[in-house]
Amino acid sequence: MYKKPDFEPSRDEMLRILENKIKPMSEDETVSVVTSLGRICAEDVYAKNTLPNKPVSARDGIAVHFSDFSKGIPDTSDWKDKKEYCFSNTGVAISDDYDTVITIENVEFDKSGKVRLLSIPEKCGEGVGVEGGQVKEGELLVYTGERISPSLIGILLTGGITSIKVLSKPKVAFIPTGDELVPAGYQTPPGKNVESNSQMLKAYINECGGEAILYPIIPDVMEKLKEAILSAVAVADLVLICAGSSKGNKDFTIELLESIGNVMVYELGHGPGKHCSLAYSGNTPIIGLPGPPMGADLTAALYVKNAMRLMQMQPVQSPYQIIAMLEEDINGRKIDFVSFMRVFIKDGQYYARPVELQGKTRAEVNHLQNGQFYLEKGSSIKAGTMISVEMRYPKEYITEE
Incomplete structure (x- = not known):
């Protein structure tokens, strides 16, 4: 039975919750320096060499x-x-x-x-x-939690280091749910829908340095979903569940999570993606994502990626921002809302135009949107106001109107 939660965190509040609750990985492994690009160093590394060893x-x-x-x-x-x-x-x-x-x-x-x-x-x-001008024996080369870059690979090898300890890749399990879903790549029967979130989330997981564990589509049967979640918790460092946390008569993910763990966030105080949750089963975090791909995409970019960063000793990352003139009024809603924006250049000035979602396919929205603006509930902003737009792409991709 759906019950409206007492606390619905805003985006910033949800990110602070993740910062407080998500713990860094404790497992590590030793890898060759030449294959360590993008990995997170698990201990301080000191030089063995002094170079040059003479003038x-x-x-x-x-x-x-x-x-x-x-x-x-x-x-x-x-x-x-x-x-x-x-x-x-x-x-x-x-x-x-x-x-x-x-x-x-x-x-x-x-x-x-x-x-x-x-x-x-x-x-x-x-x-x-001078002797030791490049590197000195005993000098700190890489610190714990530092991401290995191409430059650091060169520095480590110069310092006589050929292998290092890095954090193990986080294992992230994803469980898609829904009787209406069929796997991607097959003919879609009438009344069914393609399950595309698995591969989208796998791409996010890979991009963040994780190892994806993809479950088959789980039907809307509580016992089967419980079995899948308990299986995932046993093997993964982070579990993702898609759909089943809204108000439908087969949406019982939250109820199930309450029975096997501790639900910390029932739903968000912003949209799209309002039905995103955070729970724990033992020490394993479980993030519930909305089923619709647009909401799943938005919340994965905001919360799954940052949860994985925190697991790898990295800080929460905010998108870079462009100051642009709002071209049309935007009006607030009953909850905070992430408004999709089209940023363009006109007469040498950046402008931001709200992207209307109604009547547009996801692909059309994706083509139009290159930024977003977080609007707090009840607030409105008039055209002509300079606003800070969070960008999806580097500014070099912003085009003329």
């Missing part, structure tokens, strides 16, 4: 004795290679006989090979890379 040339040029320049530019007519100077290439160790490097652009050689200097070094050691 090297910081540029292409000639190595010289700085003492030869105590009185200005010396007479170089009798200078010989490997005596008064020697050629020195970037990154190559300098002979102990020399202490300074002059860049090759400031050196000329005549036809007979005699040296002519166009400038002189200002201090001893100029143009020389």
